[in-house]
Amino acid sequence: MDDKVNVLALHLKAFTDYAELRGISSKKLGKALGHPLPDLDKPDLIVDGDDFVYILETIVDLLKDDKLGIRVGNHLNLKTLGAIFSVSLKSTTVQEALFYCQDYLNRTLPLVTTTSSRSGNIASIVLSTHDKTSLVSRVLLETMLTVISREIQLLSGEATSIGVTSPYYKREYPNHWKKGEMFSVNFQHTILKATLQNNQGWGLDTLIPQYLSLIEAMRPDESFSRKIRVISLKMASPVLPDIHMVCDVLNLTPRTLQRRLSSEGNNFKSIMKSLKHEITGFLIRHHQFSITNMSYLLGYSEPAxxxxxxxxxxxxxxxxxxxxxxxxxxxxLAHEDASK
Known part of the structure; x- marks a missing residue:
């Protein structure tokens, strides 16, 4: 890999758990890597992208299974995806749910590029990697396709028609797969079963800061500003904390906190503005939140x-x-750059 990237450990866990099922222990994978594997169950743990690829290469080489990606995807418990699964289940359209799915993959698995489009009532999601010919890329992409198609089926119901394509398609693949030039999922844009549920008490207002705090914790940035962002998101209830609440957690005075942020060219007000911008980008996609609700959740004194x-x-x-x-x-599934 040319660029240094981090990958959420939960993605690696999907492969190591399946390898264990097939007789390849974590101890053996750690020995191949040169050091023991960390505890991959931690929800915000990140692993080096090079280590991620090397472990996948080892598993692929040892198992030599043409359907490895599909088998791993079917074995993966969707609940292990954490906050993203909880949020997507509370969406009311495929559009909302898969916005989170793509955002999650783009941020936590940067080795994979996810793009999407819509033509009439048909939506398409295309996955790709920089290396289009390696076995590791094939396994990784076919795993993600399996997970995404499972998510769509779960949320939309059995009647939804879903097609999956892969350049490596073989006759023994599942019936809804076929050969194609790209790794893609194609489906009808439908209303989810979740629309039949009661919108009250869903907890999206608290789940969204949880989701963003997980993403924020993945950033390689070790600055004090990032630390304040993570703390603020974890303290959101769902309203973001004020400077005095954050200072109390760190046992700092507001003046000291602002001075440390200023040394990085930042300030508390700018951080809160950035976090509100990100949270707004998620809340606005859920019609159950009125403008008045959103203004309250974001800490504004009035909707105006x-x-x-x-x-x-x-x-x-x-x-x-x-x-x-x-x-x-x-x-x-387009989303705004979180750095804005």
Whole structure:
């Protein structure tokens, strides 16, 4: 690998658990790697991308199984994906649920590039890696395709037609797979079964900060600013904490905290603004949150203040942007750069 990347350990656990099932112990994989494997059960643990690839190469070489990716994907318990699974189950459309699925994969498994499109009532998700010919890429992509198609089936119901393509397709693959030039999932854009549920008490307002704190913890950045972001997201209830609450956790005075942030060219107000921007990008995709609800969850004194701030940041009202994201966006899974 040319670029240094980190991968969420839970992705590696899917492969090591399956390898264990097939007689390849973690101890054996650690010996091949040159050091023991860490405890991959920790929800926010990250592993080096090179180590991730090397372990996959070892498993692929030892098992020599053409359907390895499909078998791993079917063996994977979706609940092990953590916050993303909890959030997607509470969505009301495939558009909402798979926005989280793509965002999660893009942030926690940067070895894989995920893109999507929609034509009429048919949505397509395409996965790729930089190395399109290696066996590791094939296994990794076919695992992800299996997981995504399972998620769509779970959320949409048995009647939903789902097609999966792979350049490596063979006759022994599942019936809904076929040969194609790309690794892709194609399905009808439908309303999820979740729409039949009661929208009350879903807890999305607290799950979203949990999800973002997991993503934030993966960043290689060791700055004090990142530490404040992680602490703030973990303390969200769902309203983000104020500076005094954060200072109490760190046993610092507000003046000291601001001085340390200033040395990095940052300040507490800017961090809160950035976090509110990210949380807004998720909340606005869920129509069960009114503009009034959103303004409260983001700590604004009144909806008008939230709307003014939103228009200044995005150039349009929350209502108009929501309509665009939920109905008209050409890339139904597109998400904004978290650095904004």
């Amino acid at each position: 203040a939230f709307i003014r701030s939103f228009k200044k940041e995005h150039g349009s009202s929350p209502r108009k942007l929501r309509q665009y994201l939920l109905k008209e966006a050409p890339n139904l």
